[in-house]
Amino acid sequence: xxFTKTVFAAATAVALISTSAVAEGWRxxxxxxxxxxxxxxxxxxxxxxxxxxxxxxxxDVFHGGVLGSQPDxxxxxxxxxxxxxxxxxxxxxxxxxxANLVSLPFIFKSVPHMFRVLEGDAGKVVTDxxxxxxxxxxAWFDAGARSFYSQKxxxxxxxxxGLKIRVMNNDLYTSMISAxxxxxxxxxxxxxxxALKTGVVDGAENNFPSFRNVGHYEVTTHYSLSExxxxxxxxxxxxxxxxxxxxxxxxxxxxxxxxxxxxQRELWAIGSDEARKAVEAAGxxxxxxxxxxPFQSAMDSVYADYLAANPDMKSLxxxxxxxx
Numbered sequence: 001x002x003f004t005k006t007v008f009a010a011a012t013a014v015a016l017i018s019t020s021a022v023a024e025g026w027r028x029x030x031x032x033x034x035x036x037x038x039x040x041x042x043x044x045x046x047x048x049x050x051x052x053x054x055x056x057x058x059x060d061v062f063h064g065g066v067l068g069s070q071p072d073x074x075x076x077x078x079x080x081x082x083x084x085x086x087x088x089x090x091x092x093x094x095x096x097x098x099a100n101l102v103s104l105p106f107i108f109k110s111v112p113h114m115f116r117v118l119e120g121d122a123g124k125v126v127t128d129x130x131x132x133x134x135x136x137x138x139a140w141f142d143a144g145a146r147s148f149y150s151q152k153x154x155x156x157x158x159x160x161x162g163l164k165i166r167v168m169n170n171d172l173y174t175s176m177i178s179a180x181x182x183x184x185x186x187x188x189x190x191x192x193x194x195a196l197k198t199g200v201v202d203g204a205e206n207n208f209p210s211f212r213n214v215g216h217y218e219v220t221t222h223y224s225l226s227e228x229x230x231x232x233x234x235x236x237x238x239x240x241x242x243x244x245x246x247x248x249x250x251x252x253x254x255x256x257x258x259x260x261x262x263x264q265r266e267l268w269a270i271g272s273d274e275a276r277k278a279v280e281a282a283g284x285x286x287x288x289x290x291x292x293x294p295f296q297s298a299m300d301s302v303y304a305d306y307l308a309a310n311p312d313m314k315s316l317x318x319x320x321x322x323x324x
Contacts, residue, residue: 024057025058026059027061027062028046028062029062029067029082030061031073031086032064034063038264039063040264040267041260041263041267044264045061045257048260052255056249057245057249059084061084070091071091073085074095077135077238078135080134080238083238084235084238085236088233089103089231089232089233089234095133098126098130101313101320102114102118102232103170103172104306105172109292110145110227111142111144114232116323117323118140122316122320125316133239134238135236135237135239136236136238137234138237138257139234139257139258139261141234141261142264142265143232144210145207145230146205147207147226147227147228148204149204149211149222150165150202150204152221152222154222155289155290156291156294157181157295159224160180162181163203164182164183164201164202165183165184165203165205166192166196166203168186180295189214193218193219196219196220204216205226208272208276209271211275211279217279222285223284224287224289226289226295235261
């Protein structure tokens with residue numbers, strides 16, 4: 001082999017090694033199916049990552065939970081077996097206590113306030129803690145606000161007194177209902193429709209799209225905008241895989257996630273508005289809660305108990321509450 005050919009072969013080998021070291025093919029988990037805002041946003045994320053990194057990072061999104069359940073996928077992303085996931089923060093709380101911030105009832109004044117908190121100093125604490133656990137959030141998705149629906153309007157904690165309200169199986173949520181004088185009734189989501197119809201429970205709580213899509217509006221009469229729980233979702237990436245990228249590629253991937261999140265929020269707002277109009281057209285009376293302060297005050301015992309058990313969360317809770 002001539003000297004020129006030897007140099008060329010060596011240069012080619014180095015180029016191939018460099019390319020393979022930089023090129024990343026990631027898999028992404030998404031539980032939602034076609035037609036959901038998150039599915040469109042995750043596809044947008046993949047498209048933007050490929051364009052923003054000139055193909056050095058590609059994302060193959062698997063929709064409909066085909067890569068496993070959320071707990072399974074969360075663990076897979078944490079250990080790096082899957083690189084990316086679109087997760088709800090609720091199930092992350094047991095793994096990262098800082099993520100439990102979003103599960104505190106009435107911690108947020110509104111959905112925009114939730115985004116201001118998570119994109120501010122308090123959000124940095126949550127992000128850093130999740131990153132240390134191996135699941136780094138790059139951007140926040142809107143998952144709506146959960147509000148009460150029942151056979152009567154709920155405008156104050158006193159209106160909950162004596163009512164049997166279905167909640168998710170979480171001590172914070174059951175404590176929330178108890179603090180208002182109600183009777184929390186944790187049960188499987190699939191059982192709620194019949195429970196409402198037969199009076200096993202007097203009410204439940206969820207966001208507008210879920211309220212419409214599962215038909216709960218057919219067996220209730222009022223939807224009250226308490227917005228007591230505002231739990232976002234995230235585009236999360238395995239921390240090690242993300243940190244292994246160059247700074248330029250990290251910036252491109254993060255920018256893609258944030259642009260995809262803005263797209264998701266737009267789609268969610270449209271879908272939520274359509275769902276509200278649909279249930280109102282079906283006869284549901286939607287009432288705005290003029291003053292949420294009494295609800296927040298009713299949570300004093302819930303927060304006291306929570307912070308007594310988790311004293312290291314006190315500064316984070318205060319940081320979120322102080323966010324305008």
